[in-house]
Amino acid sequence: MDWSIVLKAMAAMAGAALLFGLILAIASRKLAVHVDPKVELVLAELPGSNCGACGYVGCEQAAEEIAADESDVSTCVAGGQEVANRVAHALGKDAVDVGAPKIAVLNCGGGCKVATIRYDYHGVPTCAAARALHGGPLLCQSGCVGFGDCVKSCPFDAMAMGPEGRPEIDIDKCTGCGICVTTCPMGGEGLLALVEEGAPIVVACCSHESAKATRNACPKGCIACKACEKVCESDAIKVVDNLAVVDYEKCTACGKCVERCPTKCIVTTRWFQPGGYPAAEEPVEVEA
Amino acid sequence: MMEAARTYLLLFFGAAIVYNILLIRFIGLCPFFGVSKSIETSIGMSVAVLFVMTVATSACWLLWGLVLQPLGVGEFLYIPSFILVIAALVQFEEMFIRKVSPPLYKAMGIYLPLITTNCAVLAVAVESVKPGFLKLNIPYHYSLPEAVVYAIGVACGFAVAIVMFAAIRERIELAPIAKSLRGAPIGFITAGLMSLAFMGFAGLFKL
Numbered sequence: 001m002d003w004s005i006v007l008k009a010m011a012a013m014a015g016a017a018l019l020f021g022l023i024l025a026i027a028s029r030k031l032a033v034h035v036d037p038k039v040e041l042v043l044a045e046l047p048g049s050n051c052g053a054c055g056y057v058g059c060e061q062a063a064e065e066i067a068a069d070e071s072d073v074s075t076c077v078a079g080g081q082e083v084a085n086r087v088a089h090a091l092g093k094d095a096v097d098v099g100a101p102k103i104a105v106l107n108c109g110g111g112c113k114v115a116t117i118r119y120d121y122h123g124v125p126t127c128a129a130a131r132a133l134h135g136g137p138l139l140c141q142s143g144c145v146g147f148g149d150c151v152k153s154c155p156f157d158a159m160a161m162g163p164e165g166r167p168e169i170d171i172d173k174c175t176g177c178g179i180c181v182t183t184c185p186m187g188g189e190g191l192l193a194l195v196e197e198g199a200p201i202v203v204a205c206c207s208h209e210s211a212k213a214t215r216n217a218c219p220k221g222c223i224a225c226k227a228c229e230k231v232c233e234s235d236a237i238k239v240v241d242n243l244a245v246v247d248y249e250k251c252t253a254c255g256k257c258v259e260r261c262p263t264k265c266i267v268t269t270r271w272f273q274p275g276g277y278p279a280a281e282e283p284v285e286v287e288a
Numbered sequence: 289m290m291e292a293a294r295t296y297l298l299l300f301f302g303a304a305i306v307y308n309i310l311l312i313r314f315i316g317l318c319p320f321f322g323v324s325k326s327i328e329t330s331i332g333m334s335v336a337v338l339f340v341m342t343v344a345t346s347a348c349w350l351l352w353g354l355v356l357q358p359l360g361v362g363e364f365l366y367i368p369s370f371i372l373v374i375a376a377l378v379q380f381e382e383m384f385i386r387k388v389s390p391p392l393y394k395a396m397g398i399y400l401p402l403i404t405t406n407c408a409v410l411a412v413a414v415e416s417v418k419p420g421f422l423k424l425n426i427p428y429h430y431s432l433p434e435a436v437v438y439a440i441g442v443a444c445g446f447a448v449a450i451v452m453f454a455a456i457r458e459r460i461e462l463a464p465i466a467k468s469l470r471g472a473p474i475g476f477i478t479a480g481l482m483s484l485a486f487m488g489f490a491g492l493f494k495l
Contacts, residue, residue, distance in 0.1 A: 009361040016351065016369055020376035027380055031387040124462045 038067035038091060045086040046076055051155035053077040053177035067091070074098040078156065078175035102176035102194040104158075104169055109204030109265050112146035113165040115139060115218035131185040140217035142189060142207040150180035150192060171270060200253035200272040203244045205265045210242060222265045228257035237266075296437050303441030309408050310449040311479070311486040316408025320450055321475055323399070330454035334447030336399035338440065340381065341409050344374045345439035348413035349432055362417070370413045378404045412442050453482060 043063035050058035054075045056065060065071040066087060073093055074084040080101045088095040121130050121137040127149040130136050136145045146165035158173030159180060167180075178194055181187040190206040205222040207214050214221035224242040236250035237257050244257075244266065255274045258266045307313060310320050323333045348370045356362035356369060382400045386393045403409060416435035430438060456478055465474055 005361060008359045009365050012355055012359055012361055012365060013369060013372070016355070016372055020372065024376060024379055024383075027383050031383040033386050033390075125464060126462060129462075 036064075036067050039063050041090040042066045042087055045079075045083060045090050047079055047083065047156075047175070049078065049155045051078055051177050051179055053179055072096065078177035080175065100196045100198070102178075103171055103174045103197050104176065104178070104180050104192055105195050105199075105202045105269075106144065106167055106169065106192055107190055107202065107204060107206040108142070108144040108166060109220040109267065110138075110140060110218035111144040111164060111166040112138065114220055115143045116216065121145075128185045138217070140207055140214070140221065141209070142186060142191060142205075143218060144186075144191060150184050153179050153183035155179060196248060198271045199246075199248050199269060200251060201246060201255075201258060201266055201268055203246060203265060204267045205243065208241050208243050214242070220263055220265055223263060225262060227260045227262060228266060231256045231260040296434070299434060299437050300441040300444075303438050304445035304448065305486070306489045306492050308445040308449055308486050308489075309411070309442050310446055311483040312490075313411075314483075315411045316406055316446065319402060319406065320453065320479070321472070323402070324450055324454040324457055324475075326458060327451060327454045330450045331447075332395055333399045333402075334443070334450055335395075336403055337406070337408070337446050338443035340374075340378055340400070340403045340406075341412055341439045341443045341446075342436060343381065344377050344409050345413050345416050345435050346432065347373050347377055349416050349430070349435045352417045353432075366414060366417060367410070370410055374409055374413065375404050408442070408446065412439050449482070449486075453479065456482075 039060075040063075043060060046059040046063055048059050052058065054062050054071075054077050056062040056071075056075075059076075062071070062075055066073060066075055073088040073091065074096050076083045076087070079087075081098050084098050085095050116139040117137055118139050119134075119137055121133065123129055123133060125147050127145050127147045130145045130147055135141050136143075138145060144166050146161070146167075148159075148161045148167060151159040151161055151167050155177065156173050156175050158170045158175070159167045160170070162168040176194055176197075181192045181194060184192045186192070186206070193206075195202065203222060205214075205218075205220065207217070207221050209217070209221075211223040211225070214223050222239075222243050224239045224244070226239050228237045228244050229239055233254065233256070234250050234252050236247045236252070238245055238247070253272055253274060255268070255272065258268055258272075303309075309315050310317065319333050319337070323329045351369060351373055352362055352366065356365055378400055382393075385400075416430045416438060418429065457475060460474055460478065469477075
C-alpha cells in the first residue's frame with residue numbers, strides 16, 4: 001500500500017484548514033465592525049416582538065435609534081411604562097412618564113352573526129377585501145365583518161376569533177400597540193379603538209347612523225335614545241352624532257347606564273366594580 | 289467563437305431551466321420551503337445564493353485544479369475539502385459585506401449563515417469538477433469560465449423557482465383551503481405540480 005497518498009491527503013486538508021483559519025482570524029480583526037454596546041443593552045430590554053408600533057422596522061432598529069439618542073427612551077409603544085423604565089435604567093437616563101397604559105377594545109356587539117346580512121360573501125376571506133365590496137356583507141356599515149384581519153395582525157397573540165364571529169381581546173396580553181387598530185379597515189372609524197386601562201364600561205357600537213337605520217341593521221346597535229345620558233348622575237356619558245360616548249374622567253362606574261340601555265350596547269369590562277372606578281387614576285409609578 | 293458562445297448559452301439555460309436544481313433535481317429544498325413565505329424574503333435568499341454559489345464554485349474549482357488534482361487526492365477528498373472551503377468562504381463573505389456595505393448586509397446578512405450548509409452550493413461546486421453528476425454531455429470537467437457560468441445558471445434557476453413558488457404561496461395564504469392542508473402540505477403539493485410543469489422542459493435542447 002502506498003502510504004504517501006494518505007500523507008498527501010492529510011497535508012492537503014490540514015494545509016487548507018490552516019490557511020482558511022488564518023484568513024478568517026485576520027479578517028475578523030481587520031474587518032471588525034464597531035457596534036455600540038448600548039444597542040445590545042437597549043435591545044435586551046425591548047419586547048423583541050418586532051411589532052413596528054413605534055414606527056421603526058423592528059426592535060433592533062428601534063434600539064439603535066434609542067441608543068444613538070435619536071429617539072426617546074419611551075419609544076416602545078407596546079412596552080409602556082415598564083419597558084421605558086428599564087430602557088432608561090439601562091442607559092442611565094431619567095425615567096419618563098409615558099402616561100396610562102392602553103388596551104384595545106372592539107366597539108361592536110353585533111357583527112356577522114347578529115347584524116342583518118345584505119349579501120352572501122364568498123370572496124377572499126379578509127376583512128379588507130370584504131369591506132372593499134360595496135362596504136361589506138353587513139347592512140351595518142360600521143360593524144365587524146369577522147374575518148379576523150386584526151387577529152392575524154396581532155404581534156402579541158392577544159386576539160382570537162370568538163364564537164360570535166367577533167375578535168376577543170385577551171386583556172392580559174394586549175399591550176396597546178395599536179397594530180390591530182391600523183389593520184382593521186374600520187379602525188379609523190372606531191370599530192377597534194385604544195382605551196385607557198381601567199375603563200369600566202365600553203360602548204359596543206360605533207355606528208353613527210340614525211336610530212332607524214341602526215335598528216334595521218343590528219339589534220345590538222346604539223339607537224341614540226339618550227337613556228344613558230339621562231340616567232347618568234355624573235354627566236359622564238353623552239350621545240354625540242347618534243352614538244353614546246363615555247368620558248372616562250367623569251365616569252364613576254355606577255353601572256346605571258349599563259342596566260338602562262335598551263339594546264344592551266353598553267358593556268362592562270373586567271375593571272367594572274359598581275362605584276369602584278377611581279375618577280382620578282392612581283399616579284403611575286415612575287422610577288427615579 | 290460561435291461554438292464557445294453556444295456552449296455557454298446551453299450551459300446556462302440547461303442549468304437554470306432544463307435541469308432546474310429545485311424542481312427537477314430536488315437539491316437545496318430546505319430554503320425552498322423555509323424562506324418562500326413571501327416574495328421579498330425569497331428574493332433576498334436568491335441574491336445571497338447567487339453570490340455565494342458563484343464565489344464558492346470558483347474557489348472550489350481553483351482548489352481542485354491547483355491543489356487536489358496535482359497531489360492526486362482529488363478523487364476521494366473533494367467533498368470534505370469543498371465543505372471546508374464553502375464554510376470558511378461564507379464566514380469571510382459575511383464579515384466582508386458587513387464591513388464594506390452595511391445596507392447589503394442588512395438585506396442579505398440573515399440568509400448567508402443559512403447557505404453555509406446548503407447542499408445546492410456543494411452540489412454545484414462538485415459538479416463543476418465532476419461533470420458526471422449532471423448529464424449535460426460534457427465529457428471533460430468544466431473549465432473555470434464554464435464552471436462560473438454553470439454556477440450562475442443554477443443560481444438563476446434557483447431564483448426563478450423560489451420566487452415563483454413564493455408568489456403562489458402568497459396567493460394560497462388567502463385561498464379557502466381545507467384546514468388539514470394549510471401551510472406545509474399544500475406547499476408540497478404546489479411544489480410537486482410546479483415540478484411536473486418543469487419536466488416539460490426535459491430534452492428541450494442538447495449540448
